[in-house]
Amino acid sequence: MTDAPAIEVDGLTKKFGDFTAVDDLSLTIERGEIFGFLGPNGAGKSTTIRCILDLIRPTAGHCRVLGLDSRTDSVEIRRSLGFLPADLALYPNLTGRRTIEYLANLRGGVDMGVVDGLAERFGAELDRKVGEYSSGNRQKIGLILAFMHNPRVVVLDEPITGLDPLVQLEFHTLMREHVTAGNTVFLSSHTLSEVERVADRVGFIRSGRLVAVERMSELQEKSLRRVTLEFPAPVPASAFDGVEGVHDAVAEGNQVTARYEGAMAPLLAVATANGVLSLTTASVDLDELFLEYYREGADPEAA
Ligand SMILES: Nc1ncnc2c1ncn2[C@@H]1O[C@H](COP(=O)(O)OP(=O)(O)OP(=O)(O)O)[C@@H](O)[C@H]1O
Ligand SMILES: [Mg+2]
CATH class of the missing domain: 3.40.50.300 (P-loop containing nucleotide triphosphate hydrolases)
Incomplete structure (x- = not known):
């Protein structure tokens, strides 16, 4: 015992x-x-x-x-x-x-x-x-x-x-x-x-x-960050397909928003190639990460 x-x-x-x-x-x-x-x-x-x-x-x-x-x-x-x-x-x-x-x-x-x-x-x-x-x-x-x-x-x-x-x-x-x-x-x-x-x-x-x-310590490290990129002209979300660490890219007007984890360099390379004008990042709240677990039918591994 x-x-x-x-x-x-x-x-x-x-x-x-x-x-x-x-x-x-x-x-x-x-x-x-x-x-x-x-x-x-x-x-x-x-x-x-x-x-x-x-x-x-x-x-x-x-x-x-x-x-x-x-x-x-x-x-x-x-x-x-x-x-x-x-x-x-x-x-x-x-x-x-x-x-x-x-x-x-x-x-x-x-x-x-x-x-x-x-x-x-x-x-x-x-x-x-x-x-x-x-x-x-x-x-x-x-x-x-x-x-x-x-x-x-x-x-x-x-x-x-x-x-x-x-x-x-x-x-x-x-x-x-x-x-x-x-x-x-x-x-x-x-x-x-x-x-x-x-x-x-x-x-x-x-x-x-x-x-x-x-x-808990790993969860905090894992938490994703959100990035908003501003371009001189519309860039399709698909430009970020397969870019390491980037998830859920969405294009709207001249902006692309996405979530990313880990190093930013691969994301920046695509952004720079498209003439990015500005960039803002924010961390995604841990609670938001956990809401993924709350959603019925959601795949927690994808969160
Ligand atoms: N004695 C019981 N007879 C029938 N169903 C029950 C009984 N006890 C719990 N349940 C059902 O089992 C499920 C789990 O209930 P439980 O109380 O374990 O949830 P919980 O996670 O503690 O929720 P909460 O956050 O609301 O306290 C619920 O759907 C509840 O209605
Ligand atoms: Mg309870």
Whole structure:
């Protein structure tokens, strides 16, 4: 168990009746990384997470946490696991502190000094009734519950929803500290911009299928740039066919716009041969790259 990955999902399929919510998904999360699990509404993120936590049973395949089987070793796994569900339900009449104490007791007790430290970092109110909380404050209680026992693996289903930017920053710092100490964080989100500053790797799920897994640093390098070229007379887009690194050239009037990656020299050679007058470039937002993954039927390899 000591060398096993933090989380392994192996050929996971989950059907609800005839509907396949997760389709033959395999994924390995290494220890010490923050992994962002991205996908649009209904993609299968929460279903995958529920299978990892043994809250629902897979139709096929299996999940392991720290080398232990999600189904047969779920009691042992729970000791080393922190979880924030997307639909956190708390007792409205208990205060935040009572809620935490109650759930900490179910775990056999936790260090309340850690709880107070987390509450202070997040600016969480612990002494009012949970039913009176703002949604952000309720989410802070959920984060304290997920981290209070210093779990080796933390699974968070849309943790950033409802947190203001300052709390988000503190939460990012906390996650980084947690993985630097050798632990692992797996979090789901709808948008790359929420996780791009914090994740080491991201996986992208659409319609129950894992369509891409990328290292964040490589994704940033891969991101395309857009170029607009101005010519003295119309130049056909086909002039850029087959030019290394150039994609999607479009001609309109005397202008050609295209996306390119890598060195600019091949593009410039064609532009110069056609007497280019001016050139502007802009980087294509990473979110735009990821929208390609969102589009149903799009070929992510072509993005
Ligand atoms: N208990 C269930 N019974 C029937 N269908 C379900 C059930 N749970 C989930 N689904 C369906 O499975 C698909 C995946 O749902 P899931 O909740 O995993 O998506 P998600 O990626 O978490 O989406 P969101 O971003 O909206 O939270 C959806 O089409 C959903 O309607
Ligand atoms: Mg969900």
